[in-house]
Amino acid sequence: MSWLVIYFLVHIYSSTIRWNNWMMSAPVSSDDYTKWSLIASGEGAGRIAALYFASMENEAISDRILLLNSARADLKKVLDEIAEHLGGKEAKLLETIRRERVQLFGRQSTGTGNFWKVGENEARIDFDEIIRRRVESLGLTSGDAMFDIMTLGGGTGNGSIPYLIDQMKHGAGRTAAGHKHFALCVWPDSIEADHRHFNAICGLSRLLKYGEDSHQNADIVLLVDNTTLGKRVELGEGESNYYFEINRMIAQAIDLIMAPGRKNTNRVIDVNDYIVFPSHIGVYHVTPCMSLGNDVDLISLESALDDAVENAFFPMDPATATMVWLIVRVPEHYFNHGQFEQRALDHTFKGWIEENIIGKLRYSTVTFVEEDIETFDVLLLLGGFKLNKLVPESFEKYMLFKELLELNATDGDISLAQFGDDVSLSTIELNRIEQNLRDYMAHIDEVVERLSA
Known part of the structure; x- marks a missing residue:
């Protein structure tokens, strides 16, 4: 091998090392993320x-x-x-x-x-x-x-x-x-x-x-x-809002x-991880369930999951949830340690799901914050659950008010002329809106029934 070839190979190797070192030390731009x-x-x-x-x-x-x-x-x-x-x-x-x-x-x-x-x-x-x-x-x-x-x-x-x-x-x-x-x-x-x-x-x-x-x-x-x-x-004395x-x-x-x-996570859950499969299944509603400020030394992950479900943001039966995302946020010095190591968390989460919900679609990850604290937070997003806890009550009120509006309809149009001559709501459009929600809820029932079986 000639000295020229050797020089050329050494030069390429050295350049590669410098490039890799630069890539490892280069700061991550916020433009690299969603x-x-x-x-x-x-x-x-x-x-x-x-x-x-x-x-x-x-x-x-x-x-x-x-x-x-x-x-x-x-x-x-x-x-x-x-x-x-x-x-x-x-x-x-x-x-x-x-x-x-x-x-x-x-x-x-x-x-x-x-x-x-x-x-x-x-x-x-x-x-x-x-x-x-x-x-x-x-x-x-x-x-x-x-x-x-x-x-x-x-x-x-x-x-x-x-x-x-x-x-x-x-x-x-x-x-x-x-x-x-x-x-x-x-x-x-x-x-x-x-x-x-x-x-x-x-x-x-x-x-x-x-x-x-x-x-x-x-x-x-x-x-x-x-x-x-x-x-x-819980409002303190003198608080009203x-x-x-x-x-x-x-x-x-x-x-x-x-x-x-973002970069401070064990397993990325990004935008498409929230939306792709729910859209294909045809049920894409979720509600947050949150448990904050859990003492790392006193509270187990299982207990925090139970507490989160008790604090759902929307009335629901968790057992009917068809999909779930788990995000656990810990102080950096607990990241990937003990119950917050990703594989340990996955094992705990799988067992909790089998006991509590019918969902087959699940995501989980651990993220960290650079704070000197001794507590961790849990967010569960439960999705695809039956909308039978609150929506039916509002549907009854909807029907009563719809009947009042239809009393003033002319040729199928509910006039809103005080807001402009071009503002009206047709009974055809209103019936379609109503039927769309009823159809969506019926599809939820079908999905839940299939998973339950």
Whole structure:
């Protein structure tokens, strides 16, 4: 072998070593991971998103937040109320939202009268000229994800978010084509008026299926119930805003859902791990179950799992859950040790599933935080469960209010002329919305029955 060949081979080897060393030492860019955004429409959703942005630090979100509303007064009220509960640093972040991440839409400027159809129409009017551009300004690329947040009892978010998801995925121009949509929706309190439960039934149905062909709309629907979470809120003397505490729990769940898609995790659970199989099975609703602050030395993983299920965000029978995701967050010095070693966790999790749910689809991982603490957190996402604990009660209220609206229908149209000559709700559309939800619930029953057998 000539000296020239030897020199050439040594040079290549040395260059390879330097390249590998550089790759191992190079910092990981946040662009290497999925980017997320929060898009919240309406007053209640705005509170959740603004609280998350002001109180959580997560590079997955960064500054990608957008608050939409059809009423100027609601936007101001949301930010002012949250500022009262936060410290100085967080309040400054809220000022950033106020200046840069707020957008009014629609022609009313005073809201939607608490009717979802008006909210949908207002979003349709301003989608191309205003909303589309604001969404594009968030800088997401294909494969990134959005938390689309709405409360189901109202008109602005409930009307606009299902429409926006459909337009961003299927509309002309395909804004944000290739993005994944995690719709987080909050069910109205059980004591709220019938028309808010009418809105809730219509909103959930339109998140699940949309349009005349009833195609799947959101990639996954996260269900949260105000009444259920409200039972967990313990207010101290002089405290009165329990919705703030409910929203704090929701913000913590959002943070945990994104956690295993970053670098500080044992096994990545990213966007497609949440949505691909549920969509193919045809049941793609989930609810968070959360247990926080478990003492590492005193609480076993099994006990934390049991506690999480007791603290589900939506009323359900866990035994009917057809799919489950487990995210365990520990201090870094416990990562991959003891019960938090991945194989040990998988073994524990498998045994727990066999005793508690029928689900065959499961994911699990351990993530860590760089904090000097001695506690761990557990998030279970239970999915595909029967919707027989709360939805039927709201369906009864929906039917009562639907009958009242139909009394004023003319030639099959429920007129909303006070909001514009072009605003109406046909009984055909309303019947389709209702049937879509009934069909979805019937399919859940079929899946649960098959797995139970």
